Amino acid sequence: xxxxxxxxxxxxxxxxxxxxxxxxxxxxxxxxxxxxxxxxxxxxxxxxxxxxxxxxxxxxxxxxxxxxxxxxxxxxxxxxxxxxxxxxxxxxxxxxxxxxxxxxxxxxxxxxxxxxxxxxxxxxxxxxxxxxxxxxxxxxxxxxxxxxxxxxxxxxxxxxxxxxxxxxxxxxxxxxxxxxxxxxxxxxxxxxxxxxxxxxxxxxxxxxxxxxxxxxxxxxxxxxxxxxxxxxxxxxxxxxxxxxxxx
Amino acid sequence: xxxxxxxxxxxxxxxxxxxxxxxxxxxxxxxxxxxxxxxxxxxxxxxxxxxxxxxxxxxxxxxxxxxxxxxxxxxxxxxxxxxxxxxxxxxxxxxxxxxxxxxxxxxxxxxxxxxxxxxxxxxxxxxxxxxxxxxxxxxxxxxxxxxxxxxxxxxxxxxxxxxxxxxxxxxxxxxxxxxxxxxxxxxxxxxxxxxxxxxxxxxxxx
Numbered sequence: 080x081x082x083x084x085x086x087x088x089x090x091x092x093x094x095x096x097x098x099x100x101x102x103x104x105x106x107x108x109x110x111x112x113x114x115x116x117x118x119x120x121x122x123x124x125x126x127x128x129x130x131x132x133x134x135x136x137x138x139x140x141x142x143x144x145x146x147x148x149x150x151x152x153x154x155x156x157x158x159x160x161x162x163x164x165x166x167x168x169x170x171x172x173x174x175x176x177x178x179x180x181x182x183x184x185x186x187x188x189x190x191x192x193x194x195x196x197x198x199x200x201x202x203x204x205x206x207x208x209x210x211x212x213x214x215x216x217x218x219x220x221x222x223x224x225x226x227x228x229x230x231x232x233x234x235x236x237x238x239x240x241x242x243x244x245x246x247x248x249x250x251x252x253x254x255x256x257x258x259x260x261x262x263x264x265x266x267x268x269x270x271x272x273x274x275x276x277x278x279x280x281x282x283x284x285x286x287x288x289x290x291x292x293x294x295x296x297x298x299x300x301x302x303x304x305x306x307x308x309x310x311x312x313x314x315x316x317x318x319x320x321x322x323x324x325x326x
Numbered sequence: 327x328x329x330x331x332x333x334x335x336x337x338x339x340x341x342x343x344x345x346x347x348x349x350x351x352x353x354x355x356x357x358x359x360x361x362x363x364x365x366x367x368x369x370x371x372x373x374x375x376x377x378x379x380x381x382x383x384x385x386x387x388x389x390x391x392x393x394x395x396x397x398x399x400x401x402x403x404x405x406x407x408x409x410x411x412x413x414x415x416x417x418x419x420x421x422x423x424x425x426x427x428x429x430x431x432x433x434x435x436x437x438x439x440x441x442x443x444x445x446x447x448x449x450x451x452x453x454x455x456x457x458x459x460x461x462x463x464x465x466x467x468x469x470x471x472x473x474x475x476x477x478x479x480x481x482x483x484x485x486x487x488x489x490x491x492x493x494x495x496x497x498x499x500x501x502x503x504x505x506x507x508x509x510x511x512x513x514x515x516x517x518x519x520x521x522x523x524x525x526x527x528x529x530x531x532x
Contacts, residue, residue: 120509270512
């Protein structure tokens with residue numbers, strides 16, 4: 080039996096998952112910088128940018144939990160090792176997602192209510208005046224690409240490790256195209272002169288953030304208070320927990 | 327009439343759809359530079375854009391995307407309250423001087439002349455000054471306000487500022503001579519920004 084809380088046979092898989100999460104952080108940072116350069120006054124861009132920044136929380140929490148699982152041994156003070164660190168990380172990520180999502184939704188509704196008309200002006204690139212909206216669209220499209228690939232690679236690793244934090248991150252990454260599409264629609268709508276499109280798209284993105292956060296909050300709370308284990312992809316009981324309940 | 331307008335309408339709506347595609351957004355920047363030559367070609371032969379030489383047939387989707395992008399460059403942005411279209415249609419735009427000195431400042435006169443040239447409209451100077459004018463800008467009854475503003479003006483979130491034409495004042499309280507427009511009228515704002523950069527080195531450097 081391993082001195083740490085991670086079984087020997089999963090060390091390689093965990094190593095792969097950690098490398099992937101380092102890449103995830105790198106690509107997320109490139110997205111944050113790209114989006115940050117062209118933010119402007121758009122509510123959609125601000126919301127999408129904050130959502131992308133929040134995307135850093137799950138991989139960072141996973142890496143912290145993975146480090147502890149691999150390196151921290153059981154001791155007198157922690158006789159059960161650090162198996163629950165992952166659950167704690169999941170909970171922290173869930174609280175952050177829900178709280179920021181609610182704040183973003185409030186901002187979007189206020190902007191819609193006060194009929195704020197977002198100004199997106201022009202910028203000079205290589206001597207040409209370009210509408211900043213084009214660059215916002217390009218940044219939004221770029222922000223869709225890395226999560227799509229990372230999400231696909233994360234899923235099998237999350238299943239092998241039975242790691243909820245990694246699984247949630249994978250699903251969020253895979254579903255990122257939805258918020259990307261909403262973001263693109265918001266900027267295009269703004270370009271078409273539909274001032275409300277910007278705030279509506281921001282509200283849609285923030286609702287998606289809240290939904291992700293709320294689901295994660297339900298699962299992580301149940302597991303932290305020693306409820307029956309939940310399924311990897313939702314809030315229902317896991318197969319093992321269901322079998323145990325029957326017997 | 328319908329036949330001549332129909333293709334441009336299709337192009338415009340297709341251009342909106344193609345905005346959702348990945349390639350369009352990345353290539354749009356480059357295509358804007360070629361827009362003028364496409365327009366010139368259309369002026370002499372309106373359907374020239376639809377005739378693909380044989381060598382382009384294999385690449386027709388790419389050519390189609392490029393054509394759509396040319397029109398997309400021109401299609402966006404539009405103004406929620408239609409300021410740019412109104413100015414183009416009525417050939418007049420309402421300007422106010424926030425402070426009296428702005429009315430005769432050479433850089434302001436150059437800016438107004440440049441906007442007149444770009445829009446083929448003439449400026450109609452409106453009476454009033456100070457915050458009353460900025461409020462009119464916010465209400466949509468004034469198209470442009472020019473004057474000396476603080477570098478970080480408290481009006482920054484309520485109205486849109488063009489790049490500064492010149493600066494004055496002390497280091498502690500820097501002032502900038504610049505134009506202000508109604509928030510969200512993005513096409514009109516772009517027109518004024520372009521005109522500001524055309525007449526002022528400081529605006530170009532911003």
